Amino acid sequence: xxxxxxxxxxxxxxxxxxxxxxxxxxxxxxxxxxxxxxxxxxxxxxxxxxxxxxxxxxxxxxxxxxxxxxxxxxxxxxxxxxxxxxxxxxxxxxxxxxxxxxxxxxxxxxxxxxxxxxxxxxxxxxxxxxxxxxxxxxxxxxxxxxxxxxxxxxxxxxxxxxxxxxxxxxxxxxxxxxxxxxxxxxxxxxxxxxxxxxxxxxxxxxxxxxxxxxxxxxxxxxxxxxxxxxxxxxxxxxxxxxxxxxxxxxxxxxxxxxxxxxxxxxxxxxxxxxxxxxxxxxxxxxxxxxxxxxxxxxxxxxxxxxxx
Amino acid sequence: xxxxxxxxxxxxxxxxxxxxxxxxxxxxxxxxxxxxxxxxxxxxxxxxxxxxxxxxxxxxxxxxxxxxxxxxxxxxxxxxxxxxxxxxxxxxxxxxxxxxxxxxxxxxxxxxxxxxxxxxxxxxxxxxxxxxxxxxxxxxxxxxxxxxxxxxxxxxxxxxxxxxxxxxxxxxxxxxxxxxxxxxxxxxxxxxxxxxxxxxxxxxxxxxxxxxxxxxxxxxxxxxxxxxxxxxxxxxxxxxxxxxxxxxxxxxxx
Numbered sequence: 001x002x003x004x005x006x007x008x009x010x011x012x013x014x015x016x017x018x019x020x021x022x023x024x025x026x027x028x029x030x031x032x033x034x035x036x037x038x039x040x041x042x043x044x045x046x047x048x049x050x051x052x053x054x055x056x057x058x059x060x061x062x063x064x065x066x067x068x069x070x071x072x073x074x075x076x077x078x079x080x081x082x083x084x085x086x087x088x089x090x091x092x093x094x095x096x097x098x099x100x101x102x103x104x105x106x107x108x109x110x111x112x113x114x115x116x117x118x119x120x121x122x123x124x125x126x127x128x129x130x131x132x133x134x135x136x137x138x139x140x141x142x143x144x145x146x147x148x149x150x151x152x153x154x155x156x157x158x159x160x161x162x163x164x165x166x167x168x169x170x171x172x173x174x175x176x177x178x179x180x181x182x183x184x185x186x187x188x189x190x191x192x193x194x195x196x197x198x199x200x201x202x203x204x205x206x207x208x209x210x211x212x213x214x215x216x217x218x219x220x221x222x223x224x225x226x227x228x229x230x231x232x233x234x235x236x237x238x239x240x241x242x243x244x245x246x247x248x249x250x251x252x253x254x255x256x257x258x259x260x261x262x263x264x265x266x267x268x269x270x271x272x273x274x275x276x277x278x279x280x281x282x283x284x285x286x287x288x289x290x291x292x293x294x295x296x297x298x299x300x301x302x303x304x305x306x307x308x
Numbered sequence: 309x310x311x312x313x314x315x316x317x318x319x320x321x322x323x324x325x326x327x328x329x330x331x332x333x334x335x336x337x338x339x340x341x342x343x344x345x346x347x348x349x350x351x352x353x354x355x356x357x358x359x360x361x362x363x364x365x366x367x368x369x370x371x372x373x374x375x376x377x378x379x380x381x382x383x384x385x386x387x388x389x390x391x392x393x394x395x396x397x398x399x400x401x402x403x404x405x406x407x408x409x410x411x412x413x414x415x416x417x418x419x420x421x422x423x424x425x426x427x428x429x430x431x432x433x434x435x436x437x438x439x440x441x442x443x444x445x446x447x448x449x450x451x452x453x454x455x456x457x458x459x460x461x462x463x464x465x466x467x468x469x470x471x472x473x474x475x476x477x478x479x480x481x482x483x484x485x486x487x488x489x490x491x492x493x494x495x496x497x498x499x500x501x502x503x504x505x506x507x508x509x510x511x512x513x514x515x516x517x518x519x520x521x522x523x524x525x526x527x528x529x530x531x532x533x534x535x536x537x538x539x540x541x542x543x544x545x546x547x548x549x550x551x552x553x554x555x556x557x558x559x560x561x562x
Contacts, residue, residue, distance in 0.1 A: 087406030
């Protein structure tokens with residue numbers, strides 16, 4: 001499968017400050033790609049370079065087979081872009097704005113009418129007649145997503161698309177993103193890990209301008225996650241947590257909700273064998289022993305949160 | 309429809325639907341209405357205020373040419389200041405607010421973005437100048453009984469060339485300087501420099517520096533034989549400034 005986005009040695013610096021450091025990245029066409037990283041990691045900078053709004057210091061970035069720094073309209077006519085804080089002409093109404101951006105793509109009037117009606121419905125703005133200046137942040141975010149889809153883009157670039165939305169709005173956007181699977185490549189920057197887990201096939205994690213992971217989500221969890229065991233005991237939870245931490249198969253122990261003990265393990269079988277014996281030896285009772293899958297959040301924290 | 313035309317329509321609609329439809333038209337219409345009235349009644353007003361202090365000196369009655377002179381003087385000073393302030397953000401207002409990002413990630417070139425703005429606002433200024441001249445001419449005729457059309461139209465058209473030059477200058481400064489206030493400051497600086505340059509005749513005769521004086525001379529009914537040079541140089545400079553603004557804006561990171 002060909003790459004919708006391919007960055008090679010992509011570096012962006014402002015004076016001595018390097019915000020993106022030799023990024024190598026490939027986003028497969030048709031995939032839903034989650035681009036994760038803490039604030040200041042370089043996610044928005046990568047998107048600005050992808051859309052041609054900024055120029056790379058060194059390295060290159062190809063979008064749909066074209067050099068993003070030089071191609072101009074060849075790329076812009078095939079992408080949809082939602083910036084992190086979309087800004088609109090506040091004197092326009094939502095239909096006027098969608099007509100305006102659709103006009104920039106040279107869309108025929110009848111097609112534009114159909115797309116506008118469909119996207120206003122998707123954004124929940126069909127019956128809103130006020131000017132955009134009176135919209136809430138969530139309404140603007142939804143309109144931003146609608147305008148990014150006006151041209152039925154081959155590549156949809158979304159910078160933090162769900163950050164200003166309420167739970168229902170988030171669900172609608174994630175459902176919409178999921179519905180594009182296989183038809184449109186979605187490049188989805190966010191710090192909301194549950195959103196990525198829900199809709200993305202592949203994920204890249206960026207930290208202080210460097211790529212620290214790039215793989216399908218399942219592979220990433222398998223690679224970094226090891227496994228996790230959640231234990232609930234009747235007594236002596238603190239002593240037992242300490243005892244579990246001393247075993248060779250335990251790499252980390254943490255106290256979870258309601259007094260549970262969460263143990264990250266390297267050998268699940270050994271842990272399941274040893275834990276009941278340790279609990280019994282301390283005169284406690286085993287209320288729950290559950291082998292759990294490590295979440296993307298835990299992978300993320302392990303990769304970028306260690307020294308924070 | 310071509311993206312540049314769609315954007316031009318947006319710019320025109322923005323003028324009609326925002327504060328832009330009130331500020332510059334109000335300033336120009338105010339001067340168009342007050343110029344004939346001030347020219348007609350200034351001698352009476354001065355006489356009434358000064359009383360006997362003029363010592364028997366009687367001020368000559370106002371003429372239609374005084375009315376035109378007042379109109380052009382106000383255009384060349386206060387209206388140009390207004391243009392400089394209003395258009396300090398002609399480009400940077402869109403880049404700083406973020407609206408330019410949504411437009412320029414569509415198939416719309418940065419060059420077209422700059423050129424369309426300069427052209428649409430120049431056309432807007434031309435419409436206002438024509439309407440203003442028409443009002444001045446009609447009111448002058450009403451107040452003074454007769455009004456020759458030549459001086460008011462020729463002087464207004466020469467001023468319009470200067471106005472278009474200033475819009476191009478502000479487009480350049482606004483592409484160069486991210487802050488609207490900073491660009492307006494640079495525009496004021498350019499205004500002062502041009503006023504000083506107008507004192508040197510060779511420059512005054514061959515550049516925008518002399519246009520205000522030449523417009524004033526036309527409004528006074530005087531002949532200005534070498535008008536073509538400063539007009540052509542000013543228009544060429546306006547085109548050059550817009551091209552420079554487009555080149556600057558193409559290299560700018562948003």
